[in-house]
Amino acid sequence: MGVSLKDIAERAGVSLATVSNVVNGYRPVGERTRQRVQQAVDELGYSPNLSARHLRRGRTGLIALAIPELTNPYFAELAEIAIREAAGLGYTLVMENTAADRDAEQLLLDGSRRQIIDGLILSPVRVGRAEVLDRRAGTPLVLIGEGVYDTPYDHIAIDNVAASHAAIRHLVAIGRRRIAFIGAPPGDERQSAQLRLRGYREALATAGLPFSPQLVARTDGFDRMEGRRAMRDLLALDEPPDAVFGYNDLIAIGALRALTEAGRRVPEDVAVVGIDDIEEGRFGAPTLTTIAPDKEAIGRLAVRRLVARIESTPAAGPLTVQTPFQLIRRESTAARAG
Amino acid sequence: MGVSLKDIAERAGVSLATVSNVVNGYRPVGERTRQRVQQAVDELGYSPNLSARHLRRGRTGLIALAIPELTNPYFAELAEIAIREAAGLGYTLVMENTAADRDAEQLLLDGSRRQIIDGLILSPVRVGRAEVLDRRAGTPLVLIGEGVYDTPYDHIAIDNVAASHAAIRHLVAIGRRRIAFIGAPPGDERQSAQLRLRGYREALATAGLPFSPQLVARTDGFDRMEGRRAMRDLLALDEPPDAVFGYNDLIAIGALRALTEAGRRVPEDVAVVGIDDIEEGRFGAPTLTTIAPDKEAIGRLAVRRLVARIESTPAAGPLTVQTPFQLIRRESTAARAG
DNA sequence: CCGTATCTATATAACGTTATAGATGAGCGG
């Protein structure tokens, strides 16, 4: 179908190998022949067949970014960054949607895509350290976002515990005393949720506030719907909270909606904080205070580490990076109504 | 690196071709040998090298979905559907982000990815009928969403004009008279915006309402930020509108925010309608009335048409499908405050 | 018991690329 090296070689009157060298620049080629070849390439409109190239080279030039949900704006924003970075490094990024499903994550770890991708960036939700440790596939792997530490793989995430501390400190500073947490996981999965919950408890202790199990709302999933449901439950308590810290912005936005529906004022009656700094939070009523991870750093670093692993055989030891974050104050925790 | 057909063949004591036939099932293989081969496959953990397969077959098994912005939830939701459908048909979907850039769209049309994908689903923004008509690449193409009609390619979209009619009819029905439109494109690109604007004008005429150019706000982009900016401009008019129809939900959400900031009540002072039915609109304050396209139909149909084009040489004529839509009434246009 | 149809299984040639080893010719000191 397409124009191949052979066509160019015939047109320019040289060998296949020479054309290949002109195209790739591996070995020096004489100036006269180079020009002749280049002209033929331009005239016939040649572009290399990637399947053939990759068959020969043993690489495909594709990397995968596996995330639990594409419709969570946090991941969409992250993906946009990663796609850009990958393109800059000569790779094409394929999105995989695990839908937060254990089997889907396990399959990816074990290399269901092995033959098509050179490496994988995974944001695990259901699989933990054990599954990561005894995975079969040899493809390079970079983990992002969750707290799967002490594995032989690079890992990039914010310091979940510290992020929680910052959020709770802020709520305490504006005078809140009954602070709830929404987004405790039902089982022992979703390590980042465990860590954020831990940070929440530690920060309460530091502030000299009591920990009340009633104020920890479990959710089945981490979306707006569950945030709303959990907030309704909290409002039904005898002593409802005067502040809420959500596992992420989507949960927090769901909570905001429940508060609006119940006629509570935010932040006067209840203050709300989330994590992720998705754009949506800047446009709601009220706007949402949040912990903003450095998405640019996470996305770019993950891709760069993965590509480094793919391209260098003498791999360095596993790297664990904690990316910076920032508290962004908005209306949902304004000291006085804004 | 990986296990190849040859390894299996040696282990099972048969030829390469036989293993291939067991794996693919093209030609019948005796029961005894089939089992022996299958066992070897299982023991060694064989999976075919896709680069080699695709080199031989001339296909890659990848299709691309090119959209203007991944961070627009509408496209994220659409992508999720398309990924699922593609996987079901044995294809892997690669996301391309055109960032609403003319060059990026043009390159994709002309086959910058030609060697890596079997087909392309494009949501064009900047390129029009002319560019689509004289594209170079022979890869199958399916267009979605925009109004690029009368091309030799399949095209799937909602009836933009009719969707506008429905929105305006609704606003008129709840008693609005000064209805603004936000999201007119600056130049002549973004055909869907032109069509939605046309529907707006036609519907005004049908309702016997005057068309006022002042009430048509141009935007540079179609996101929340621009929606807010445009709404501020409209509020500065001598006679501000009593209703706003946004090109999409993001624009409408930006407008809602501007109204909140300006202290206007929605829907009492100004009613707001969008298009897309993104989940965000169901959780804002107020919730957003919108025209809901059938995303499931668009995503699945686009993938199915593309795969049909890829797999069948005797292609049928180009198909233009208008997918159904539905008006969803929420608080932003409630007759009485909700 | 032989030709012939019917199954199975095999050998082999592509697909388009790149890496390796080798061929060619010019330039040059001896």
Next chain:
DNA sequence: CCGCTCATCTATAACGTTATATAGATACGG
């Protein structure tokens, strides 16, 4: 004029798969 180096270029063998043509059995009617 020979042998040597250096700079170019080429022939060829992979990479792992599938499609085509063919060879070896087995069964069957005559």
